[in-house]
Amino acid sequence: MRCIAVMNQKGGVGKTTSSVNLAAGLARAGKTVCLIDLDPQGHASLHLGVEAFGQTATIYDVFAGKKGLGDVLQLAIERLWVAPADINLAATELELVDSRDREIVLRQALQKLPSTQTFDYVIMDCPPSLGVLTVNALTAATEVFIPLQPHFFALQGLSKLFETTALVKRRLNRELRVAGIVLCLYETGTRLAADITDDLSRFLEQSDPMAPWKHARIFKSRIRRNIKLAEAPSFGQSIFDYAPKSSGAIDYEELVTEVIAAEAIKAAA
Ligand code: ATP
Ligand code: MG
Numbered sequence: 001m002r003c004i005a006v007m008n009q010k011g012g013v014g015k016t017t018s019s020v021n022l023a024a025g026l027a028r029a030g031k032t033v034c035l036i037d038l039d040p041q042g043h044a045s046l047h048l049g050v051e052a053f054g055q056t057a058t059i060y061d062v063f064a065g066k067k068g069l070g071d072v073l074q075l076a077i078e079r080l081w082v083a084p085a086d087i088n089l090a091a092t093e094l095e096l097v098d099s100r101d102r103e104i105v106l107r108q109a110l111q112k113l114p115s116t117q118t119f120d121y122v123i124m125d126c127p128p129s130l131g132v133l134t135v136n137a138l139t140a141a142t143e144v145f146i147p148l149q150p151h152f153f154a155l156q157g158l159s160k161l162f163e164t165t166a167l168v169k170r171r172l173n174r175e176l177r178v179a180g181i182v183l184c185l186y187e188t189g190t191r192l193a194a195d196i197t198d199d200l201s202r203f204l205e206q207s208d209p210m211a212p213w214k215h216a217r218i219f220k221s222r223i224r225r226n227i228k229l230a231e232a233p234s235f236g237q238s239i240f241d242y243a244p245k246s247s248g249a250i251d252y253e254e255l256v257t258e259v260i261a262a263e264a265i266k267a268a269a
């Protein structure tokens with residue numbers, strides 16, 4: 001089971017768009033996928049038409065110890081299960097303050113899934129912060145994907161993000177590695193996007209060999225700016241259902257192919 005945390009504490013960089021469309025693309029490719037919405041905004045859930053009405057069990061109930069993860073999953077499309085979130089999740093940060101195991105709730109919940117519920121991929125859509133929800137994702141993850149919008153300030157904040165992964169690797173999850181950076185909202189043909197991409201590769205090459213991001217790659221698939229990607233959430237559909245011929249669908253399909261190809265590389269290693 002590959003567990004991928006999609007994180008960046010910077011807001012609006014494409015975390016949710018990437019989590020949802022990657023999850024949907026993997027499911028279309030025949031993989032069984034669990035998408036965990038870890039953002040109290042609940043955007044990933046809404047994007048797939050999963051709404052957490054009054055009595056619906058959500059990921060909040062898992063953090064509150066009231067439900068198992070398997071009890072809150074809803075089937076959004078074939079092979080894609082969603083653990084929805086809603087605004088209640090905003091209370092989790094405070095409610096867990098005194099809990100000794102607050103950083104490993106999600107990992108334990110995944111370990112406790114019944115053997116009848118297995119997934120090829122777990123994708124975790126993190127909120128734009130480095131709080132306890134993101135730390136839970138990093139503790140449960142085998143890989144981290146970082147969506148990044150290549151503009152002048154993109155690299156600012158990246159060092160804080162990397163420090164957090166290093167800290168979690170040291171204290172809670174030896175297996176953690178930053179697998180890749182997904183360039184989102186990419187403006188093709190601009191000098192700036194190309195420059196930032198070069199700066200980023202240089203930074204990665206020069207990093208400490210023990211750093212969890214040392215082997216991170218910049219995914220070859222660049223997610224171009226495409227209005228269809230911004231429209232799809234309001235129809236409760238992934239890009240593959242909403243606009244299968246759009247550049248957004250093409251770009252995410254390529255990303256899915258790259259992600260699946262990494263299975264073979266890992267298996268060979
Ligand atoms: P937050 O930090 O608030 O959780 P996020 O990092 O999850 O944000 P998204 O919600 O995925 O970012 O994207 C921010 C906005 O940009 C959304 O309105 C989304 O529809 C839009 N968007 C994301 N990627 C693209 C793209 N490639 N082309 C056009 N619009 C995009
Ligand atoms: Mg989001």
